[in-house]
Amino acid sequence: ATLGVRMSAPTTDRTAGGEAALPSHPAPAARRRRLPQPKPRWAAVAIGLFVLGTASDLALPPRHEALDAIPDTLRALLAAVVVFGVTGLGVTRRLLPASLRPREALWVLPTGACVTGLALMALGFLGVPFLVSLIAVLVAGLALSVTAVRGDGPPALGPRPELGWPLFLAAMVIAVALTPMVVKLHMAGVTGEGSDAHMAAGSANFLQHAYPTSSDPSLPFDRMPLLWKSRYPIYYAFGAVAQVSGLQSWQVLAPLAAVLLGLAALGMFLVARDLLGASLAAAAAAMGFAGFDRMVLHTGLNPYMNQTWGYMAMPFALVLAWALVRPGEPRQDRRRTATLLAIFLALVVFAYPLAAPFAMLPLVVFAWRERRRRLRAGVPIPRLRSLWRGPRSLLYLIPAAALLAVPARGVMEKVYSGGQLSLDPTKSLIGWAGDIRAFIPMNYFINLPLGRVFELVMIPIVILAYQELRRQPRELLYGLGGVLAFGLIEAAFFRKRDYGFYFHFKILAFVAPLLLVIAAVAAARIRRWGPWLLAAFAVFTAFAARQELKATGLQLGKPTTALAAWADALPPDASIRLDMTGGQQLWGAYFLADRRVCSAHPLLKTDYPHVPFSRKADYVVVATGTIRPPEAIGAALRANDGYHLYKLDPAMPGPDRCSQKQVSRISQDKIG
Numbered sequence: 001a002t003l004g005v006r007m008s009a010p011t012t013d014r015t016a017g018g019e020a021a022l023p024s025h026p027a028p029a030a031r032r033r034r035l036p037q038p039k040p041r042w043a044a045v046a047i048g049l050f051v052l053g054t055a056s057d058l059a060l061p062p063r064h065e066a067l068d069a070i071p072d073t074l075r076a077l078l079a080a081v082v083v084f085g086v087t088g089l090g091v092t093r094r095l096l097p098a099s100l101r102p103r104e105a106l107w108v109l110p111t112g113a114c115v116t117g118l119a120l121m122a123l124g125f126l127g128v129p130f131l132v133s134l135i136a137v138l139v140a141g142l143a144l145s146v147t148a149v150r151g152d153g154p155p156a157l158g159p160r161p162e163l164g165w166p167l168f169l170a171a172m173v174i175a176v177a178l179t180p181m182v183v184k185l186h187m188a189g190v191t192g193e194g195s196d197a198h199m200a201a202g203s204a205n206f207l208q209h210a211y212p213t214s215s216d217p218s219l220p221f222d223r224m225p226l227l228w229k230s231r232y233p234i235y236y237a238f239g240a241v242a243q244v245s246g247l248q249s250w251q252v253l254a255p256l257a258a259v260l261l262g263l264a265a266l267g268m269f270l271v272a273r274d275l276l277g278a279s280l281a282a283a284a285a286a287m288g289f290a291g292f293d294r295m296v297l298h299t300g301l302n303p304y305m306n307q308t309w310g311y312m313a314m315p316f317a318l319v320l321a322w323a324l325v326r327p328g329e330p331r332q333d334r335r336r337t338a339t340l341l342a343i344f345l346a347l348v349v350f351a352y353p354l355a356a357p358f359a360m361l362p363l364v365v366f367a368w369r370e371r372r373r374r375l376r377a378g379v380p381i382p383r384l385r386s387l388w389r390g391p392r393s394l395l396y397l398i399p400a401a402a403l404l405a406v407p408a409r410g411v412m413e414k415v416y417s418g419g420q421l422s423l424d425p426t427k428s429l430i431g432w433a434g435d436i437r438a439f440i441p442m443n444y445f446i447n448l449p450l451g452r453v454f455e456l457v458m459i460p461i462v463i464l465a466y467q468e469l470r471r472q473p474r475e476l477l478y479g480l481g482g483v484l485a486f487g488l489i490e491a492a493f494f495r496k497r498d499y500g501f502y503f504h505f506k507i508l509a510f511v512a513p514l515l516l517v518i519a520a521v522a523a524a525r526i527r528r529w530g531p532w533l534l535a536a537f538a539v540f541t542a543f544a545a546r547q548e549l550k551a552t553g554l555q556l557g558k559p560t561t562a563l564a565a566w567a568d569a570l571p572p573d574a575s576i577r578l579d580m581t582g583g584q585q586l587w588g589a590y591f592l593a594d595r596r597v598c599s600a601h602p603l604l605k606t607d608y609p610h611v612p613f614s615r616k617a618d619y620v621v622v623a624t625g626t627i628r629p630p631e632a633i634g635a636a637l638r639a640n641d642g643y644h645l646y647k648l649d650p651a652m653p654g655p656d657r658c659s660q661k662q663v664s665r666i667s668q669d670k671i672g
Helices: 039-059 063-095 097-126 132-153 160-185 194-207 232-244 250-274 280-291 294-301 307-326 333-350 353-377 390-403 405-423 442-446 452-471 474-495 501-523 530-551 562-566 582-591
Strands: 575-579 597-598 619-623 631-639 643-648
Touching: 039 160, 039 530, 063 097, 063 132, 063 160, 063 232, 063 250, 063 333, 097 132, 097 160, 097 194, 097 232, 097 307, 097 333, 132 232, 160 250, 160 280, 160 294, 160 530, 194 232, 194 250, 194 307, 194 582, 232 250, 232 307, 232 333, 250 280, 250 294, 250 307, 250 501, 280 501, 280 530, 294 307, 294 442, 294 501, 294 530, 307 333, 307 353, 307 501, 307 562, 353 474, 353 501, 442 452, 442 501, 452 474, 452 501, 474 501, 530 582, 562 582, 575 582, 597 643, 619 631
Parallel strands: 575 597, 575 619
Antiparallel strands: 619 643, 631 643
């Protein structure tokens, strides 16, 4: 078949489930031009040299300490693989449809990440202690894996390059994402500038020790942030990795974010390979462009954990949505696919409710097109009421509703408030500015230089994506094209509004990588110029990724983590005033949480939990470079490169309001 052939002659057959098959599209391989296979060794060497060269160039002195972060980093990575692998293997074996089996191994870890979070959340709301819940989930996952492998056999590995290339590229994405932490920070810690990292580490730590809706002032975070009451699954999974690794949650944060970026890159490979029917080389190139995309790395490096989780699950949901309605799928496979799709969609919705349209819009389009096809073919249409099995359905519906009441309410509130802002341009966005203070240049999202190069290349990228979608079945054209159109229109809408940079960034961070994947597959079909176009864009991508790594800051270092030991050396009832600002105050309170803390200048007009106001305290921690407080007496009791600890004059007037309880404020402009 030539590229001009769009549809094969309609045929009707019987599926394994006894259901009449619908008119189907030609097999993707029958109408695809193949990109010449690259030299695997040379390509792998080039990528490896880029990673090593970038790491050596970014290393900060003393460079001999760059390897100090390796042991803890490997512990965190191994813990993530073990937890997600144990919980994901059996579910993948049981639920993945036959059409996606050739690359089944790529589904195990992302499936396990979703299952771990959702299962631990359910047990957590049932009041089961975290450690008991984790053991139960791991044992159940191991039992299901053994049963599934015995019954169905081990996962099909397929041809070696089919798994080798995506796994190698995912490992390189993880290595690149860990570079700033390893060679700059020299410890397993937190990079970037996003203050959400402080809340993420605190939330994961809190859920390891307390009931999800309770409070415990003895913990660095005394309660789950009210703004995050839909995000329990991702922080339960986060806590599971920390528990198994034996590390603190703040030590696991960056390695886990890197793992999620690697899994998201695998999802984009599957989008190119299974949705668009790309060749292995084209899918690998598309995966690389999305995995090393500057703003994708920015999301994980800063880190925005909720957005990173949602982005990770989105491409897998797209692939499953298409497999669910693809003509010719057996009925039993559809049921399993629907269950697995529900797991990924639930993770997207709970982790980042505002990203739900990007994962669910294609499903709606696919289902609508499937319904039309069934009507034309005279095939019965499944009804939603068929899910109702009489009163016995209440046995699982009522407990499920009770368990999901709190996170589901958080999702609805977030969607409602976000929808209002999207539909009403008169509403102020100042409460949604977050920690972004300006619009991020558009070229950052698609790895292009500034100026005319961006203007000249952006239009061809959009045209390539459109041409690729036109080659696909109309379901994919309308589904994926609808996501791109919706995202670009919404981004342009918020680009014109005051304080719209938060929404602008979030929307394009989801849509732009998908645009790159589709355009890369289209470029690979151009026989003469395709390899050269991909090679040129690979250079742009490497340059953009390196620029992002250089720009990544460090928000948590050894001087700050040492504050925990300072607190242990003070009397149990001691109070500590924090003479520091911004992120220093947030992390300072985190590591001094074993004592009562306060500040003469606490963080006000913020949604972050913060310390109370008080001038009087027993001790004061002063950031290096600031003026020694006049109330301090004597020499510094402790000092390091970041802070000094002084004793305060006990004769200071006023009450001591320091407390282990934190102050929370909900902005009037933000709901839930």
